[in-house]
Amino acid sequence: MFAKIFHKHGISSHSKKPKKNDSGGSSMSANLNPRLTVHYGIPATASILACDLIQRLVAVGTLDGRIKVIGGEYVEALLVSPKHIPFKNLEFLQNQGFLVSVSNENEIQVWDLGQRQIASSIKWESNITAFKAIHGTSYMYKAFCIPVYTNTII
Structure with missing residues (x-):
């Protein structure tokens, strides 16, 4: 049904030549080219999983x-990070409506699933190697590696 509606409008807008307005430019509607983008299933670049057994997510x-x-119950959402970099950890705060992600650049992002946006974000200077939310709380453990440099004189 939606394809017919968009297809019908697409043909009628492409078959007409753009109208000129009084100032000599083309009309506003001729400059717009709406497109319908559809995504379903698991993204091809999937790299990490997390699950919330209570909310079945x-x-x-x-x-x-x-x-x-x-x-x-037909829940599906796509959350897009402002930085297009991979995640090295992903975890739900069980039955609280939040998802925590740790990026490869050591940025911790807390996503509000109800509003489908980032609720909080913090960048760590050191490399986060492990991460775990404490069950039933809003607290989390994180482990990081501090490089040790030694000077060797031979």
Whole structure:
């Protein structure tokens, strides 16, 4: 049904020549070219998974900074990080409506699933190697590696 509506409008707008307005330029509607983009399923660049068993949700992190959230009762959302970089950790705060992601650049992002946007974000200077949310709380453990440099004189 939607394809017919967009196809019908697309043919009628492309078959007409753009109208000129009084100032000599083309009309505003002739400059617009609306497109319908559809995505379904798991993204091809999927790299990490997380699940919330209570809410029956699965989150799939990709190599290009997207998170696809899929769940029961026809829940589906696509969260897009402002930085298009891979995630190295992804975890739900169980039954709280939040998802925490850790990027390869050591940025921790807390996503509000109800509003489908980032609720909080913080960048760490050191390399985060492990991450775990404490069950039933809003607290989290993180482990990081501090490089040790030694000078050797031979």
